[in-house]
Amino acid sequence: MLIKMRVVFIGAHLDDVEIGAGGTLIKHLRKRDEVIYVAISRGEKGGDPVAREKEVLEILNELNIRDYYLFNFPDTRLNEYFNQVKSTIEEIIEKYTPTRVYTHSLRDSHQDHVTVANAVKIAGRRSPQVLSFWSPSTYNYFQPDYFIDISDVIKDKLRILRKFKSQNQKAYLKRRLVLAVNRYFGYLSGVEYAEGFEIIRYREL
Numbered sequence: 001m002l003i004k005m006r007v008v009f010i011g012a013h014l015d016d017v018e019i020g021a022g023g024t025l026i027k028h029l030r031k032r033d034e035v036i037y038v039a040i041s042r043g044e045k046g047g048d049p050v051a052r053e054k055e056v057l058e059i060l061n062e063l064n065i066r067d068y069y070l071f072n073f074p075d076t077r078l079n080e081y082f083n084q085v086k087s088t089i090e091e092i093i094e095k096y097t098p099t100r101v102y103t104h105s106l107r108d109s110h111q112d113h114v115t116v117a118n119a120v121k122i123a124g125r126r127s128p129q130v131l132s133f134w135s136p137s138t139y140n141y142f143q144p145d146y147f148i149d150i151s152d153v154i155k156d157k158l159r160i161l162r163k164f165k166s167q168n169q170k171a172y173l174k175r176r177l178v179l180a181v182n183r184y185f186g187y188l189s190g191v192e193y194a195e196g197f198e199i200i201r202y203r204e205l
Helices: 016-030 048-062 078-096 109-122 152-163 175-189
Strands: 006-013 034-041 067-074 099-103 129-132 147-148 194-202
Touching: 006 109, 006 147, 006 175, 016 034, 016 099, 016 109, 016 129, 016 147, 016 152, 016 194, 034 078, 034 109, 048 067, 067 129, 078 109, 109 129, 147 175, 152 175, 175 194
Parallel strands: 006 034, 006 099, 034 067, 099 129
Antiparallel strands: 129 194, 147 194
C-alpha cells in the first residue's frame, strides 16, 4: 500500500524546481500526493519577472497545484536576507509539516541556490526527509545518492519546461540537454531517465 505523502518543493527562482525535480513533482501528483510549490525570488535578473511569473502560474494551473508561494526576495541577493528567507521557509514547513522537502544542493555555485539550501537545512531540521536536486550551476562533485525514475513522465517534464518561453535562450532548457542530464542519472540508477538527489536527511516513514 502506497503511503500518501505531503511534499514541499522549494526553489530559489521560478523554474529551478522544474529543471531539477520537474519529473519527480509530476510523479508525486500522479500518486495523488499533496504538493506545495515555493519560489523565493521572481528571478528578475534572469528575465522579465512578470513573464516568468505568468509562465509558472500557467504550469501550476495545468498541474492543478493550488498550494503555492511565489515570493519577491531580490534575485542574486538572497544571502543578504538569509534570516527572513529562513523564517519564511520555517513558516511554510510548520504549516504543512511535510513528509519530504526538495530543494537546492549546497554543492552549487549560485549564491541564491546555496542560501536557500542552507535555509531549508535549518528550517527543515525536523522534517523526516530532505533531498537536494541538481541544477545547471551545481558543481561537478554533486553526488546524488537517491534517484527517482522519471522514464514514464519525461515527456511531461519536457512539455512543462517548454512553457518557459522567456527563458528559451538558455542552453540548459534545450531538449537535448535536459534529456542528457536525466539519461545520465538514469544510467547511474539502472533506468532510462531519472532525477538524482543528494540526501540531506532521510528517515523511513
